Amino acid sequence: MKNIKSKQILKFCLLGIIALMLLSINVKSMDWGNVLNQVSKAVKTGTKIKKAMDVANLTPLQEHYIGRAVAANILAKYKPYYNQKADRYLNILGQTLAQASDRPNTYMGYRFLILDSDEINSFATPGGFIFITKGMIRCCNSEDSLAAVLAHEIAHVQWKHGLRSIRTKRLVSVGAVLLGEVAVKSGSGDFKNVLKAFNGSVNDISNKLINSKYSRATEVVADQTAVTILTRVGYNPQGFIDLLKTMQEKFRHDRHGFYKTHPAPKSRIRVVKQCLRGYTIKEINNNNARNQRFKANLAGI
Ligand SMILES: [Zn+2]
Numbered sequence: 001m002k003n004i005k006s007k008q009i010l011k012f013c014l015l016g017i018i019a020l021m022l023l024s025i026n027v028k029s030m031d032w033g034n035v036l037n038q039v040s041k042a043v044k045t046g047t048k049i050k051k052a053m054d055v056a057n058l059t060p061l062q063e064h065y066i067g068r069a070v071a072a073n074i075l076a077k078y079k080p081y082y083n084q085k086a087d088r089y090l091n092i093l094g095q096t097l098a099q100a101s102d103r104p105n106t107y108m109g110y111r112f113l114i115l116d117s118d119e120i121n122s123f124a125t126p127g128g129f130i131f132i133t134k135g136m137i138r139c140c141n142s143e144d145s146l147a148a149v150l151a152h153e154i155a156h157v158q159w160k161h162g163l164r165s166i167r168t169k170r171l172v173s174v175g176a177v178l179l180g181e182v183a184v185k186s187g188s189g190d191f192k193n194v195l196k197a198f199n200g201s202v203n204d205i206s207n208k209l210i211n212s213k214y215s216r217a218t219e220v221v222a223d224q225t226a227v228t229i230l231t232r233v234g235y236n237p238q239g240f241i242d243l244l245k246t247m248q249e250k251f252r253h254d255r256h257g258f259y260k261t262h263p264a265p266k267s268r269i270r271v272v273k274q275c276l277r278g279y280t281i282k283e284i285n286n287n288n289a290r291n292q293r294f295k296a297n298l299a300g301i
Pocket residue numbers: 152156219222262
């Protein structure tokens with residue numbers, strides 16, 4: 001009886017630590033790696049997993065923590081590009097598109113960041129951290145094309161594609177850790193397995209985004225969803241096709257980044273054209289204001 005009571009007290013304390021930890025995090029600090037350390041410390045007394053987890057069961061808050069740790073991995077590989085004007089423009093554009101998606105709100109909202117890399121690439125981590133390289137921005141000839149890149153990444157967040165790349169076995173453990181549903185019994189080696197599963201989950205997603213690729217079906221869904229978002233806002237999806245044609249041309253010389261992690265632009269053009277059958281396409285040259293601000297804000301990239 002006494003043992004059960006002490007277990008309950010310990011579990012209560014553990015939940016309290018995790019709750020305080022979650023409340024104390026300042027997202028704007030961009031100290032994403034610190035979150036992982038804090039979670040690690042908080043679960044040091046945990047041993048046994050009580051309940052199986054599924055992506056659908058992860059709360060937006062839990063998704064946010066996983067996404068931040070993945071974002072930290074991306075920032076360990078790519079440096080941010082510091083340009084206030086470009087950053088502000090990218091975030092206004094990105095937020096506008098996100099609000100037109102079927103998932104306008106994540107736990108701390110969407111954030112968009114330019115990476116100082118010539119590689120043609122973009123990434124979306126769970127919870128809405130979206131990165132685009134300077135190399136990818138250079139593939140965009142208009143705001144409509146840049147909007148297409150961001151809409152594609154927002155689609156990955158909307159459908160939780162990143163979270164779905166976690167191996168099921170690991171998701172069971174990481175879900176239990178983030179829920180605090182870990183039986184409290186110090187001194188067991190099981191804790192190491194739990195922590196290993198959390199780190200493994202973050203690595204599963206990071207590898208998928210940086211080195212591997214989603215299935216072709218997943219990318220088709222992201223492209224279809226991107227077209228929906230673009231047309232809801234009023235962007236011309238022809239900009240999407242223009243972007244893919246430019247990427248196709250550039251991939252003749254540069255076969256890194258997006259070339260490795262996405263289907264060939266040629267097949268993506270077919271998907272986008274299919275989506276556009278029901279839409280009336282306006283002239284792409286009728287949006288001077290958009291293109292003026294696109295050039296003014298991204299000059300020098
Ligand atoms: Zn994609």
